Amino acid sequence: MLWRVTAGPGHRVLPDGAVDLLWWRERLVVAGPDTRAVLVDAEPGEEVAGLRLPPGAVAEVLGVPASELVDTRPELAGLVGHRAADPGRPPADVGELLERVLVGLWRRADPxxxxxxxxxxxxxxxxxxxxxxxxxxxxxxxxxxxxxxxxxxxxxxxxxxxxxxxxxxxxxxxxxxxxxxxxxxxxxxxxxxxxxxxxxxxxxxxxxxxxxx
CATH class of the missing domain: 1.10.10.60 (Homeodomain-like)
Structure with missing residues (x-):
């Protein structure tokens, strides 16, 4: 599921039991599962786009148990390598970029x-x-x-x-x-x-x- 949010200083993100692939400040970031609310350090009107990973995909597709990502926001390249995480030239539609990266990771992993x-x-x-x-x-x-x-x-x-x-x-x-x-x-x-x-x-x-x- 693709989502977008216009954030600002102190934007509160609640635990939801999910892991998301984010495009934030020109970087691919994995938002691990949260145990508490997170206050996002965002600029007024800053947009964050994300793709909700299916249940279990973080372990099967990224190769990392979700328990190792609790309360973290690592860059995708640090988990799967720079080549696998390379988004290529960013398209006009960030959603297309996120979906393309996830499809590439899915094929590579054969979950x-x-x-x-x-x-x-x-x-x-x-x-x-x-x-x-x-x-x-x-x-x-x-x-x-x-x-x-x-x-x-x-x-x-x-x-x-x-x-x-x-x-x-x-x-x-x-x-x-x-x-x-x-x-x-x-x-x-x-x-x-x-x-x-x-x-x-x-x-x-x-x-x-x-x-x-």
Whole structure:
């Protein structure tokens, strides 16, 4: 999925359990999985473009377990070499550049499609709010195996990824105008205080302040 954002000083990026390939300040950068909110040091009106990597692709395509990229923003060339990361002449459309680079890396890596399908299945189930134990059972995996799969594919233990996904669901509800007390119930928190603690843990701000920012 291609995305673009116009950032500015203090632009807040929340953990989302994903890895992105970015074109930022004329460089290809890999945004590793975050464990906390990141404040981007951007100029007013600065544009950042990114391509969301499929679940598990960072390990299968870039050859680096996601757990090694947690809370980092390395240049792509440092992971795959300058030749493989060479974007060539930048086209007018940055999205085309990102897609071309990813396709080249994909062909070079010949990824394990079964591993990618498993990572996608884990992601779908956790994003839907399925308990970790139920995810493991449903996929026929021991909990230890699920833990290893999640660390390699997402950089997070499955319990942490589930918490991040739940915060995402809660914030989606809150942005639609759902009262926070109702958000807490619908997203599966014990109460509103539990919701506030979890949002603050990952976003760096309590829900009301975050929604106003």
């Amino acid at each position: 394990d499609l079964a591993a990618l399908r498993l990572a996608a299945a884990v992601d779908r189930r956790l994003a839907a709010g399925m308990p970790v134990a139920a995810v493991a059972t449903g996929l026929g995996l021991p909990l230890r195996t699920l833990h290893r799969v999640a660390l390699r594919a997402f950089g997070h233990a499955p319990q942490t990824l589930a918490r991040i996904r739940r915060v995402q669901r809660a914030l989606d509800l809150a942005r639609r105008g759902t009262p926070l007390a109702r958000v807490a119930v619908d997203a599966g928190y014990t109460d509103q205080a539990h919701l506030t603690r979890e949002v603050t843990r990952f976003a760096g701000l309590p829900p009301r302040r975050l929604l106003r920012s």
